Amino acid sequence: MKVIVAPDSFKGSLSGKEVCEAVTIGIHAYDSDIEVQSIPIADGGEGTAEAFTTILGGQLISERVEDPLGRPVDASFGWVEETKTAIVETAAASGLPLLQQGELNPYKASTYGTGQLITAALDHGAEQIILGLGGSATVDAGSGCFQALGVKFLDQEGGEMKMNGGALRHVSKIDTSQIDRRAQNVQWLIASDVTNPLLGKQGAISVFGPQKGVQEEDIPAFETGMEHYADLLETATGATYQSKDGSGAAGGFGFTLYALLKHVRVESGFTLMARLGELESRMRDADLVITGEGKIDEQTLYGKGPIGIARLAKEIGVPCVGFAGKMQGDLTRLKDEGLLSVLPIVEEPVTLEEAMQSSSMLLQHASKRCMEVYHLNR
The missing domain is CATH 3.90.1510.10 (Glycerate kinase, domain 2)
Structure with a gap:
């Protein structure tokens, strides 16, 4: 199995590269034989x-x-x-x-x-x-x-x-x-x-x-x-x-x-990053794409990196899910754009500061759970 991990940063907490590292640890905690390719993304801002x-x-x-x-x-x-x-x-x-x-x-x-x-x-x-x-x-x-x-x-x-x-x-x-x-x-x-x-x-x-x-x-x-x-x-x-x-x-x-x-x-x-990083060709033989950022809401539709990844995944027929520290608003349209599910990483009620301090561990746990659910539905 091949998984592409292509997240934006969790601003104020983890860089895109650090998010990739945490998600990879979680995936390998489920199955160390899964091939993971990390592609941290950004849209011109931080990271x-x-x-x-x-x-x-x-x-x-x-x-x-x-x-x-x-x-x-x-x-x-x-x-x-x-x-x-x-x-x-x-x-x-x-x-x-x-x-x-x-x-x-x-x-x-x-x-x-x-x-x-x-x-x-x-x-x-x-x-x-x-x-x-x-x-x-x-x-x-x-x-x-x-x-x-x-x-x-x-x-x-x-x-x-x-x-x-x-x-x-x-x-x-x-x-x-x-x-x-x-x-x-x-x-x-x-x-x-x-x-x-x-x-x-x-x-x-x-x-x-x-x-x-x-x-x-x-x-x-x-x-x-x-x-x-x-x-x-x-x-x-x-x-x-x-x-x-x-x-x-x-x-x-x-x-x-x-x-x-x-x-x-x-x-x-995002278009520049997708072109220079040859994202489409790297995603074509993947079984699953994981993206995400600190907050996913209706604004994610307007040019944010994760929705760019989701649209590309949809175009080539690869399922895509996203991790978020916070979800807000009606996210129904995200599914239509290729982001099949948005998964919150927080496991229990905590303050924003506590969540940000624990974001790496929370992403590891969320990634492991994601793979368990993915294989239950195969």
């Missing part, structure tokens, strides 16, 4: 670097960079020597998981650390960079990242500013003449499922700002700052990207990527 690095046979390289608030943090990017490919996720250096409750600060949060990771990847000789845009804690439009790459953001007196969400409205001039030319020459693959424009009711601030700490009463001020910045950058580059699909991704990061880089291609995070 993207590890997941892509695993499927591409690379290694993680750690660097000391700045977190969203400018504090030192160790963050990793993936490296595949054979193809000179680097995998950078915005969440690793500039993501929400790096901030404690109460630390969200859209005025001060910056993507500068992501720019430091990209610089490190370029120093390694990257010829292609896969950049995951999910999970950022920032609304600085990626300006901090490009400051780390050499772009100058000047105030009215001509002094260089430190870029963050609050600085956008105060920029007077953008000087792109000293941008790291290596960034212009590499091939960029942007892993993102966000199609929102930069501005407006469906834009970066209105839709995603609140999850990054923007208060409702402050939305107009941040929107004005974003519009001011966008107009300046378009003046500096002669390009217009404010309405382009995906320009609102990661707090406007997508817009600056489009405006300042030459060789940019955007692809759905």
